[in-house]
Amino acid sequence: MPEPLRIGLAGLGTVGLSVLKLLDRQSQALRGRTGRSIEVVAVCARDRHRPRGYDLSKLRWVDDPVDLAGAPDIDLFVELIGGGEGPARQAVERALGSGKSVVTANKALLAHHGLSLARLAEEQKVALAFEASVAGGIPVVKVLREGLAGNQIERVYGILNGTCNFILSRMETEQLPFEVCLAEAQRLGYAEADPSFDIDGFDTAHKLAILTSLAFGTAIDAAAVHVEGIQSITLADLAAAAELGYRIKLLGVAQRTASGIEQRVHPTMVARSSAIAQIMGVTNAVTIDADAVHELTLAGPGAGGSATASAVVADIADIARGIRTAPFGKPAASLDSSDRIPLQRHEGGYYIRLAVQDRPGAMAAIATRMAERQISLESIVQKPQTGARVRPVGVEVPVVLITHATTEALIRAALDAVVSDGYTSEKPQVIRIERE
Amino acid sequence: MPEPLRIGLAGLGTVGLSVLKLLDRQSQALRGRTGRSIEVVAVCARDRHRPRGYDLSKLRWVDDPVDLAGAPDIDLFVELIGGGEGPARQAVERALGSGKSVVTANKALLAHHGLSLARLAEEQKVALAFEASVAGGIPVVKVLREGLAGNQIERVYGILNGTCNFILSRMETEQLPFEVCLAEAQRLGYAEADPSFDIDGFDTAHKLAILTSLAFGTAIDAAAVHVEGIQSITLADLAAAAELGYRIKLLGVAQRTASGIEQRVHPTMVARSSAIAQIMGVTNAVTIDADAVHELTLAGPGAGGSATASAVVADIADIARGIRTAPFGKPAASLDSSDRIPLQRHEGGYYIRLAVQDRPGAMAAIATRMAERQISLESIVQKPQTGARVRPVGVEVPVVLITHATTEALIRAALDAVVSDGYTSEKPQVIRIERE
Numbered sequence: 041m042p043e044p045l046r047i048g049l050a051g052l053g054t055v056g057l058s059v060l061k062l063l064d065r066q067s068q069a070l071r072g073r074t075g076r077s078i079e080v081v082a083v084c085a086r087d088r089h090r091p092r093g094y095d096l097s098k099l100r101w102v103d104d105p106v107d108l109a110g111a112p113d114i115d116l117f118v119e120l121i122g123g124g125e126g127p128a129r130q131a132v133e134r135a136l137g138s139g140k141s142v143v144t145a146n147k148a149l150l151a152h153h154g155l156s157l158a159r160l161a162e163e164q165k166v167a168l169a170f171e172a173s174v175a176g177g178i179p180v181v182k183v184l185r186e187g188l189a190g191n192q193i194e195r196v197y198g199i200l201n202g203t204c205n206f207i208l209s210r211m212e213t214e215q216l217p218f219e220v221c222l223a224e225a226q227r228l229g230y231a232e233a234d235p236s237f238d239i240d241g242f243d244t245a246h247k248l249a250i251l252t253s254l255a256f257g258t259a260i261d262a263a264a265v266h267v268e269g270i271q272s273i274t275l276a277d278l279a280a281a282a283e284l285g286y287r288i289k290l291l292g293v294a295q296r297t298a299s300g301i302e303q304r305v306h307p308t309m310v311a312r313s314s315a316i317a318q319i320m321g322v323t324n325a326v327t328i329d330a331d332a333v334h335e336l337t338l339a340g341p342g343a344g345g346s347a348t349a350s351a352v353v354a355d356i357a358d359i360a361r362g363i364r365t366a367p368f369g370k371p372a373a374s375l376d377s378s379d380r381i382p383l384q385r386h387e388g389g390y391y392i393r394l395a396v397q398d399r400p401g402a403m404a405a406i407a408t409r410m411a412e413r414q415i416s417l418e419s420i421v422q423k424p425q426t427g428a429r430v431r432p433v434g435v436e437v438p439v440v441l442i443t444h445a446t447t448e449a450l451i452r453a454a455l456d457a458v459v460s461d462g463y464t465s466e467k468p469q470v471i472r473i474e475r476e
Numbered sequence: 477m478p479e480p481l482r483i484g485l486a487g488l489g490t491v492g493l494s495v496l497k498l499l500d501r502q503s504q505a506l507r508g509r510t511g512r513s514i515e516v517v518a519v520c521a522r523d524r525h526r527p528r529g530y531d532l533s534k535l536r537w538v539d540d541p542v543d544l545a546g547a548p549d550i551d552l553f554v555e556l557i558g559g560g561e562g563p564a565r566q567a568v569e570r571a572l573g574s575g576k577s578v579v580t581a582n583k584a585l586l587a588h589h590g591l592s593l594a595r596l597a598e599e600q601k602v603a604l605a606f607e608a609s610v611a612g613g614i615p616v617v618k619v620l621r622e623g624l625a626g627n628q629i630e631r632v633y634g635i636l637n638g639t640c641n642f643i644l645s646r647m648e649t650e651q652l653p654f655e656v657c658l659a660e661a662q663r664l665g666y667a668e669a670d671p672s673f674d675i676d677g678f679d680t681a682h683k684l685a686i687l688t689s690l691a692f693g694t695a696i697d698a699a700a701v702h703v704e705g706i707q708s709i710t711l712a713d714l715a716a717a718a719e720l721g722y723r724i725k726l727l728g729v730a731q732r733t734a735s736g737i738e739q740r741v742h743p744t745m746v747a748r749s750s751a752i753a754q755i756m757g758v759t760n761a762v763t764i765d766a767d768a769v770h771e772l773t774l775a776g777p778g779a780g781g782s783a784t785a786s787a788v789v790a791d792i793a794d795i796a797r798g799i800r801t802a803p804f805g806k807p808a809a810s811l812d813s814s815d816r817i818p819l820q821r822h823e824g825g826y827y828i829r830l831a832v833q834d835r836p837g838a839m840a841a842i843a844t845r846m847a848e849r850q851i852s853l854e855s856i857v858q859k860p861q862t863g864a865r866v867r868p869v870g871v872e873v874p875v876v877l878i879t880h881a882t883t884e885a886l887i888r889a890a891l892d893a894v895v896s897d898g899y900t901s902e903k904p905q906v907i908r909i910e911r912e
Contacts, residue, residue, distance in 0.1 A: 062626055062768055072693065072806045073625050171623075177769035179623030186799070187607075187615030189509050190498055190789025257508065315775060318754055332498055332786035333613035336776035339751060340769060350768035353626025363622070363799050370508045 044077040045360045046113060050105040050131055051120030052085035055145055055172070057094055058345035059118065059352045066353070074360035084108040109135035116141045116359055118352065124148035136160040136168065141364075143355040145172035145348055151246035151262035154253065155375070158367040168367040169355035174247040175200055175324040177347030178340040179354060184254040184328070185369040191330035193255040197293040197474060200247040202322030202342045203231045203238040204270050204290040208307075209320040212278045212287070218271060230322055240269035241290065241305040248292030248303055253368045253375065255294060255328070256301045260368070261378030265292075268306035277393060277469060280440045281309055284419060286391070287317040291474060300379025302386060309391050309473040315339075335476075384449040389418065389473035392443070392451070394458065395436040395466040396422075402463040406439070409457040413450040418442040436465055442473070480513040481796045482549060486541040486567055487556030488521035491581055491608070493530055494781035495554065495788045502789070510796035520544040545571035552577045552795055554788065560584035572596040572604065577800075579791040581608035581784055587682035587698035590689065591811070594803040604803040605791035610683040611636055611760040613783030614776040615790060620690040620764070621805040627766035629691040633729040633910060636683040638758030638778045639667045639674040640706050640726040644743075645756040648714045648723070654707060666758055676705035677726065677741040684728030684739055689804045689811065691730060691764070692737045696804070697814030701728075704742035713829060713905060716876045717745055720855060722827070723753040727910060736815025738822060745827050745909040751775075771912075820885040825854065825909035828879070828887070830894065831872040831902040832858075838899040842875070845893040849886040854878040872901055878909070 047063075049056060063070070063078060071077050082100035084107075102108040109117045109131040117135035119142060121128040128149055135142050137160060144150070150157070150173055161168035171181045175198065184193070199205050203225055210221040222239065225231035237243050245265040253260040270290050281288050286309040294303045310317045315337045319325040324342025329335055341347035358364075368375060396402050403422070410417060421440040443451070455468045483499075485492060499506070499514060507513050518536035520543075538544040545553045545567040553571035555578060557564040564585055571578050573596060580586070586593070586609055597604035607617045611634065620629070635641050639661055646657040658675065661667035673679050681701040689696040706726050717724050722745040730739045746753045751773045755761040760778025765771055777783035794800075804811060832838050839858070846853060857876040879887070891904045 058768075065767075066626055066628065069628065069693075070626065072810055073802075075807070178772060179619050182618065182623050183615055186794060187618050187790050188786065189793035190502055190506065190786050192502065192505065257505075315754065318751065330786070331501075332494075332782050332789070334777055334783060336614060336774070338772070338774050340772035346768050347770060350624065350626050350766070353768070354623050357625035358622060361801055363801070365797055365799070366509075371511070374508055 042076050044079045046115045047078065047080045047118055047356065048082045048084070048102070048108045048111055048114035049080055049118040049120065050084040050108055051122065052083060052092060053120065054345035055348045055352065056085070056120040057092055058349035059120065060094060062349045062353050070357055070360070074357050076360045078356060078360055081113055082108055082111060105131035106134045109140070110138045114140060116143065116356065118356070119144040119146055120352070122146055122148070124152045129153060132157060133160065136164055136166060139164050139166055141167040141169070141359050143169045143352055143359065145170070145352060147173040147243070147246040147250060151249045151260065154250065154260040154368070155372055158372040161367055162372055167359050167364045169358060170250070170367070171355050172348045172351035174250050175326055176340070176342040176344065177350045178324055178326060178338045178342065179351065180251065180326045180338055181254060183338065184251065185365060188328065188330055188333060189369070191332045193296070193328060193330045195293065195295040195329040196251050196255045196326065197291050197316070198326035199289055199316060199319050199324050200244045200292050200326070200342065201238055201290060202324060203235065204244070205319065206230050206322045207239070208270060208273065208288055208290065211273070211275065215275060217275060218273060239271055241267040244290060244292045244305045248294055248305055251292070251326070252294040252301060252303050256296065257370055257375055258301055258378045259375040261380070264303050264378045264380045266304040266306070266383045270307050272469065273307050276438055277471065280393060280421065281391070283421065284440070284442060285312050286310060286473070287312050288471065289316060293474060297381070297387070299381050299385055302381050304383065304386065307471050309471050311476055314476045384447070384452070386448040386472070387445055389445055389475070390443045390451050391471040391473060392441040392455065393469040394439045394464050396439045397463050397465060398435045398437050403439070405461050405463055406458050409454045409461070410443070413454045415446045415450055415454055416444045418444050478512050480515045482551045483514065483516045483554055483792065484518045484520070484538070484544045484547055484550035485516055485554040485556065486520040486544055487558065488519060488528060489556065490781035491784045491788070492521070492556040493528055494785035495556065496530060498785045498789050506793060506796070510793050512796045514792060514796055517549055518544055518547060541567035542570045545576070546574050550576060552579065552792065554792070555580040555582055556788070558582055558584070560588045565589060568593060569596065572600055572602060575600050575602055577603040577605070577795050579605045579788055579795070581606070581788060583609040583679070583682040583686060587685045587696065590686065590696040590804070591808055594808040597803055598808055603795050603800045605794060606686070606803070607791050608784045608787035610686050611762055612776070612778040612780065613786045614760055614762060614774045614778065615787065616687065616762045616774055617690060619774065620687065621801060624764065624766055624769060625805070627768045629732070629764060629766045631729065631731040631765040632687050632691045632762065633727050633752070634762035635725055635752060635755050635760050636728050636762070636778065637674055637680045637726060638760060639671065640680070641755065642666050642758045643675070644706060644709065644724055644726065647709070647711065651711060653711060654709060675707055677703040680726060680728045680741045684730055684741055687728070687762070688730040688737060688739050692732065693806055693811055694737055694814045695811040697816070700739050700814045700816045702740040702742070702819045706743050708905065709743050712874060713907065716829060716857065717827070719857065720876070720878060721748050722746060722909070723748050724907065725752060729910060733817070733823070735817050735821055738817050740819065740822065743907050745907050747912055750912045820883070820888070822884040822908070823881055825881055825911070826879045826887050827907040827909060828877040828891070829905040830875045830900050832875045833899050833901060834871045834873050839875070841897050841899055842894050845890045845897070846879070849890045851882045851886055851890055852880045854880050
């Protein structure tokens with residue numbers, strides 16, 4: 041039997057502890073599957089003496105993750121510290137630089153430094169594996185990098201943040217406003233005390249940037265992602281969506297277009313009958329459109345210690361088996377440069393909700409502004425939203441428009457004109473529609 | 477750049493031609509991803525002169541697949557002939573025996589000879605890859621073998637035959653009987669002229685046997701699978717399922733039980749709200765329950781030239797990249813022996829439809845027969861099935877029972893007693909319920 045694979049693990053939060061427990065529990069099975077013994081030899085975390093419900097006494101304690109990453113008696117560094125800079129970055133660079141493979145769950149680190157880390161890993165001929173960084177337990181990194189290696193990917197989209205999907209699901213099923221559902225998510229531990237990273241869409245954007253690089257062979261570029269969060273979504277939008285056969289999800293979407301690879305994160309109308317619309321609560325899902333396989337959907341737990349540990353340990357098993365591919369599927373030097381496509385060029389259908397002052401000529405003016413820009417309307421709904429617990433303010437009535445495919449630029453210009461006409465009192469709500 | 481990977485491909489049906497076209501189309505991308513050029517150097521099929529809409533003139537033609545498999549100028553043999561014996565088997569054995577890797581889509585061959593072929597591949601230190609043999613374009617083989625390597629799998633179940641799912645979907649949505657939907661499937665090319673291999677469940681059983689070996693580390697054993705087809709399913713069953721919150725799917729289920737690994741293929745009641753119940757038409761889906769990841773569902777096209785070619789080419793790309801794992805995830809010699817569990821030991825809920833003669837004491841007798849065997853009932857529905865286009869015969873009324881968890885043995889004993897009592901005129905319909 042070959043030498044054991046010796047691991048140094050940094051970060052003993054929920055995921056780190058779950059990884060230690062899973063490696064213990066599956067020790068024999070993993071030896072059977074990989075042909076090697078997998079041994080954690082040293083660990084590192086901020087506080088040595090915090091009670092963790094796990095016996096660390098047999099493991100060497102190292103105070104500094106960078107020291108652990110460079111320790112001569114480890115083959116593989118598992119980084120579960122988190123954060124795009126600081127100790128996590130330094131430790132990963134140290135590990136790769138000293139010829140050790142790295143497994144990480146750190147989406148921020150990859151989103152910001154994935155390209156340079158991949159270069160370093162390839163130079164050193166070691167693995168840099170990050171299945172756990174996207175969609176928790178769903179093995180979408182492996183599926184894109186290996187399972188669909190024969191495909192040209194056309195689009196990848198998904199529900200990549202359980203917190204947002206939980207909140208939107210609760211708003212819809214319980215008819216409770218955003219703030220109440222956010223507070224509930226915080227109480228249940230699904231949302232942080234400062235929830236902005238999740239609900240503003242940045243967590244989804246980091247994950248999408250990783251998927252984009254894998255799917256399209258482009259250099260990872262988190263700054264190229266257009267990001268909007270879910271805070272503007274109201275019960276009126278959810279009710280209108282339901283009535284029109286849609287559901288609202290925070291999606292990350294990366295898509296091949298004539299201008300290049302578009303990357304965007306925003307609340308999205310999806311057909312209620314689609315696979316992605318069925319995903320409720322904290323579950324994640326990713327759908328991949330590709331030329332050969334057509335459409336593939338993966339759904340499963342997107343977070344949580346145990347599911348994330350499943351992904352970390354799968355990466356460890358690959359390394360133990362000697363499986364090593366370029367981190368982003370092809371050599372970092374051959375990744376195409378990222379496209380930064382202005383959202384103004386986005387093409388698709390739109391949902392628009394307007395608070396229209398109920399006086400003669402309002403609807404005619406709105407319809408004219410749309411027609412002037414060749415925006416054709418699939419449906420118009422104007423009626424009191426009785427079921428939605430929204431009180432009409434003054435004499436305004438909600439009007440919901442669904443457009444056929446058009447561009448963001450035309451929609452924005454038309455709505456600017458509608459607002460200038462003075463028939464609306466609130467900022468128009470605009471939600472992009474994603475077709476299956 | 478390393479040497480090109482030289483392929484000999486046998487079988488030029490729909491899948492074979494799709495593989496040739498996909499390799500052509502993605503030639504440059506595959507070189508980028510694998511670091512090697514992938515070249516088909518020779519092909520073989522039954523009829524050299526059949527028009528195929530593909531220019532074979534640059535490829536060497538070999539008449540005998542076994543000769544092609546042993547040709548000294550190929551590194552990898554791609555077997556797309558089909559069939560569990562004969563030329564496919566001989567050619568694969570020849571290729572492996574002469575130290576060449578094999579990629580195959582041949583589920584029958586694997587179901588019957590997978591273990592000995594895996595042994596041979598391991599002895600020769602070559603790859604035996606078969607992603608395309610199960611669920612077409614869905615990379616479930618890779619997900620089980622690598623993506624969930626850190627998990628203990630508890631259950632794998634899925635819709636693995638698009639023909640059956642198409643027929644059941646059409647029966648439900650169009651309210652048309654089995655025979656009519658089967659004829660439609662044949663007209664559309666989804667079912668063979670002799671459809672028995674699909675509709676009797678054997679195709680699903682072969683695929684399930686492969687998944688079972690990968691998921692549970694057992695020696696593949698197609699004979700251990702209990703198999704029932706969909707021919708007995710009536711519109712009355714579909715209507716009753718809908719009313720009770722279920723949908724009927726032909727599932728393959730492999731499950732860890734106290735007695736061992738249970739493998740069964742049969743029409744199954746699944747909760748209408750479950751992910752698997754949403755899968756309609758020819759789409760396939762597989763759900764995996766495992767200790768760390770909990771529940772993961774993969775859905776996509778289960779057949780068709782293009783989707784199957786996606787899987788074949790992914791295997792080819794893995795081999796080009798030098799990725800090689802034991803075919804069934806761990807060495808063939810260490811696979812556990814298969815469990816052949818009598819279905820009588822199966823535990824679960826049951827749907828039972830009886831044609832009950834409408835006279836005093838009938839329901840009491842049935843309830844008593846159940847109670848005698850400690851079978852408790854979740855629901856009883858007795859009413860004319862008006863919506864189901866089924867004419868009541870004579871004075872019989874359909875009675876539908878849903879039981880709580882019990883065993884197959886108790887259900888069969890209770891129903892034997894019910895039939896002996898003489899209150900029923902038809903063979904009872906029994907459909908097992910699968911819980912999420």
